[in-house]
Amino acid sequence: MNETMRSVLEFVKAGSLVTFVCISVWGCSKPAVSTTQERVRALESRCVQLEQDYRTVAQARDRARTDLAQAQEQLISLTKLQGELGDLKSKFRAATTEGEMIRKMLAQRTQERDDLRQQMTVRMNEREVLITRCDKLRKGLQSLLSQDDSSVEIIPASGN
Incomplete structure (x- = not known):
């Protein structure tokens, strides 16, 4: 064999070796297909979980906004009620x-009424006493007049 063939053969061996090493390095550095699919599935499930968490947080945010609006309305109505209470x-x-x-006026008027009733009772008693005295005086005067009339009738009869 000649030297050229040998050198070509050595060159082919060296090239094959370099190609084999490159393919080996490339194959080892490339992740396995099943690992990539598992990673994609994990990322998809994580994305779904994050979307669910986002919806949950958005619903909680909306509920919190609604609760805040209701609390503000209650605060306004309570403030109005507090003013009305004042x-x-x-x-x-x-x-x-x-x-x-x-x-006080009722007590005063009641006292005045009671005083007036008492005064009226006193006045009525005085009136009754005076009426009784007047009746006695009238009867006494009538008695005196009748005595005087009887003596006047006797006197003219004796003068005739």
Whole structure:
């Protein structure tokens, strides 16, 4: 064999060796097909889980917004009620004060009425006493007049 053939043969061996090493390195560095598919499945399931989590969080956010709006409405209505309660307290105090004044006036008027009834009773008793005295005086005067009339009738009869 000649030297050229040998050198070609050595070149082919060296090329084959380099090709074999390159293919081996490329094959070892390439991930297995089943590993890639498993990774894709894992990423897909993780994506689905993240989408579910996003929907859950979005629903919770929407509920929180609704609850916040309701709480704000309740706060507004409670603030209004508190204002109305303050107004009612003021009106109640005024009514209580007015009621106290009316009670005092009622007590005063009741006392005046009782005093007037007592005075009326005294006056009626005085009137009854005076009526009785007048009746006695009238009867006494009538008695005196009848005595005087009987003596006047006797006197003219004796003068004739």
